Amino acid sequence: xxxxxxxxxxxxxxxxxxxxxxxxxxxxxxxxxxxxxxxxxxxxxxxxxxxxxxxxxxxxxxxxxxxxxxxxxxxxxxxxxxxxxxxxxxxxxxxxxxxxxxxxxxxxxxxxxxxxxxxxxxxxxxxxxxxxxxxxxxxxxxxxxxxxxxxxxxxxxxxxxxxxxxxxxxxxxxxxxxxxxxxxxxxxxxxxxxxxxxxxxxxxxxxxxxxxxxxxxxxxxxxxxxxxxxxxxxxxxxxxxxxxxxxxxxxxxxxxxxxxxxxxxxxxxxxxxxxxxxxxxxxxxxxxxxxxxxxxxxxxxxxxxxxxxxxxxxxxxxxxxxxxxxxxxxxxxxxxxxxxxxxxxxxxxxxxxxxxxxxxxxxxxxxxxxxxxxxxxxxxxxxxxxxxxxxxxxxxxxxxxxxxxxxxxxxxxxxxxxxxxxxxxxxxxxxxxxxxxxxxxxxxxxxxxxxxxxxxxxxxxxxxxxxxxxxxxxxxxxxxxxxxxxxxxxxxxxxxxxxxxxxxxxxxxxxxxxxxxxxxxxxxxxxxxxxxxxxxxxxxxxxxxxxxxxxxxxxxxxxxxxxxxxxxxxxxxxxxxxxxxxxxxxxxxxxxxxxxxxxxxxxxxxxxxxxxxxxxxxxxxxxxxxxxxxxxxxxxxxxxxxxxxxxxxxxxxxxxxxxxxxxxxxxxxxxx
DNA sequence: ACGGATCACACA
DNA sequence: TTGTGTGAT
Numbered sequence: 001x002x003x004x005x006x007x008x009x010x011x012x013x014x015x016x017x018x019x020x021x022x023x024x025x026x027x028x029x030x031x032x033x034x035x036x037x038x039x040x041x042x043x044x045x046x047x048x049x050x051x052x053x054x055x056x057x058x059x060x061x062x063x064x065x066x067x068x069x070x071x072x073x074x075x076x077x078x079x080x081x082x083x084x085x086x087x088x089x090x091x092x093x094x095x096x097x098x099x100x101x102x103x104x105x106x107x108x109x110x111x112x113x114x115x116x117x118x119x120x121x122x123x124x125x126x127x128x129x130x131x132x133x134x135x136x137x138x139x140x141x142x143x144x145x146x147x148x149x150x151x152x153x154x155x156x157x158x159x160x161x162x163x164x165x166x167x168x169x170x171x172x173x174x175x176x177x178x179x180x181x182x183x184x185x186x187x188x189x190x191x192x193x194x195x196x197x198x199x200x201x202x203x204x205x206x207x208x209x210x211x212x213x214x215x216x217x218x219x220x221x222x223x224x225x226x227x228x229x230x231x232x233x234x235x236x237x238x239x240x241x242x243x244x245x246x247x248x249x250x251x252x253x254x255x256x257x258x259x260x261x262x263x264x265x266x267x268x269x270x271x272x273x274x275x276x277x278x279x280x281x282x283x284x285x286x287x288x289x290x291x292x293x294x295x296x297x298x299x300x301x302x303x304x305x306x307x308x309x310x311x312x313x314x315x316x317x318x319x320x321x322x323x324x325x326x327x328x329x330x331x332x333x334x335x336x337x338x339x340x341x342x343x344x345x346x347x348x349x350x351x352x353x354x355x356x357x358x359x360x361x362x363x364x365x366x367x368x369x370x371x372x373x374x375x376x377x378x379x380x381x382x383x384x385x386x387x388x389x390x391x392x393x394x395x396x397x398x399x400x401x402x403x404x405x406x407x408x409x410x411x412x413x414x415x416x417x418x419x420x421x422x423x424x425x426x427x428x429x430x431x432x433x434x435x436x437x438x439x440x441x442x443x444x445x446x447x448x449x450x451x452x453x454x455x456x457x458x459x460x461x462x463x464x465x466x467x468x469x470x471x472x473x474x475x476x477x478x479x480x481x482x483x484x485x486x487x488x489x490x491x492x493x494x495x496x497x498x499x500x501x502x503x504x505x506x507x508x509x510x511x512x513x514x515x516x517x518x519x520x521x522x523x524x525x526x527x528x529x530x531x532x533x534x535x536x537x538x539x540x541x542x543x544x545x546x547x548x549x550x551x552x553x554x555x556x557x558x559x560x561x562x563x564x565x566x567x568x569x570x571x572x573x574x575x576x577x578x579x580x581x582x583x584x585x586x587x588x589x590x591x592x593x594x595x596x597x598x599x600x601x602x603x604x605x606x607x608x609x610x611x612x613x614x615x616x617x618x619x620x621x622x623x624x625x626x627x628x629x630x631x632x633x634x635x636x637x638x639x640x641x642x643x644x645x646x647x648x649x650x651x652x653x654x655x656x657x658x659x660x661x662x663x664x665x666x667x668x669x670x671x672x
Numbered sequence: 673a674c675g676g677a678t679c680a681c682a683c684a
Numbered sequence: 685t686t687g688t689g690t691g692a693t
Contacts, residue, residue: 001683002680002681002682003682005683039673045676045677046674049674053674053675053676054675055675055676055677068675069675088679093676093677094676094677096677096678100678108677110684119678119679119680120678121678121679197677222683260677290682313678313679313680314679314680315678315679315680316678316679317677317678317679318677318678319676319677319678320677321674321675321676321677323673323674323676324673324674325673326673430676432677432678432681434678465679491677527677
């Protein structure tokens, strides 16, 4: 249920924008295939059944009668010339990465002019208050001779005009009114800023978007879609009352579902205006104190929700549904799909770690299921979570265990015996895994190093602690100096602009983490080998571990993360001496910036001198494609193992190898 | 037997 | 905290 935000104590008038990309998935595909621009186009996923489901429709196609909620076949029927583009598929499921990344591009442009909140893959809120105030002080619109063309095309809510030309003329005059009140002048500034931003998005990312500009999030969101595509709408506070009066209650954000229905059926409220008849107390009595106040406020256009300064998602999820007859009925099929989902999830959290220096702490498995027998007493399949350990194999293992725990609970004690391999009674209609509790790591303190350091800590391992203390000293000093040299590489936790792919796109794609298996049926987690086509990485891997290398390392291996309550990074950054295994084992998996942190003062890498320990490796879990990036002597060493593994009778046994050069690239498996 | 795949958030 | 439910795109 929605909740009333206390009006911020600082009650100065805010300028809020809501920016909405027009039929975003279509635009992403049209940027990839410019010949589709201007043509009726739609994006579909899963083409097998009735031509797939439309998830985005271009405005040209809409004009020709195509709407969302249509199947691909229906669209072809009403509009034979429509171009249908399929969502990419990886690991047998829809892969939305290209859209997520394109959305991040836009966010990083929009974030330049104020606090920015990524509301969804194609929507953003902006708090432009500061920028608008600055503009009003320095270059107020009334002082301009002419208004930027894009801003001139703004729609001013409540401003009446006869024809289209008249509208532009009126809007232009409204924006420059010298007799406007302070609020409206700020709004005009906001409109100019948003118009500018939208032009930048178009120029730099080649996407059009629409926007709403108002004094709060609710109003900005309400109008951002009023004039689409590629237009913007401004809400002067003088027009709010009239606007809301006749607005159907279900159009309000948060009232599109059961709560809105309850307002209609229980209270006879069909428009926002109808809500005005109820006192705050009455609404609180009916809907609770928070929701009641919230309703009373929104009926009057009051909404104190702040724009959260958040450019990155708070969780990552990978899921797939198995409708009707496709329901999963064996443990083996569930495990297969869980493995696919976990592989994608691992790739995404590793990408997040590498790009944004964030670590996910919780793994959750969700499922929905039906029971064919015992069909009454419908039960929900319970979701289960546990601490998240990095690495495909670990996530797969944990996810499977979580699923089995859920299944046992779902079936209940009578069915426990039949939990086995043959189908009985139950079917899984959807599966998903997600990574949450993602925390940013402060930069420049060596805390990434220390974090993973701790993850490897085993209570039994009492190493020579004094050497670690010395090393950590080296870490901090090195890191500090590095930060001063490269201030732009600093991560601002509250304004962490995602740097989309830039370091990646320059690389050979076979080396980037974004390589994806197009083959969904594959069972193994190992991606295709880079096939001698020149991998990005040179010989001297030690000093220049590329991000691609790191990513692939993480993709295939384990950063174990057994501590459940590890959110407090400050704790990690504290002064207690590291309690665990050696430092250099983390080198290969740290992002480039942090490699600097583990240099010692003389600039050379600080390798463990206690070279006596043996290390465990699970060869099965080594990503083959990483091999080509390693120094040649190590490549040879690994190929020997891999060949040995392929011979029958020698598989599955974890190899024990003496710590040597290879230890710089692979960290030890945890003893379990 | 189809809105699929993701997200956020309030509440218990 | 973990898990559930709602609502959104």
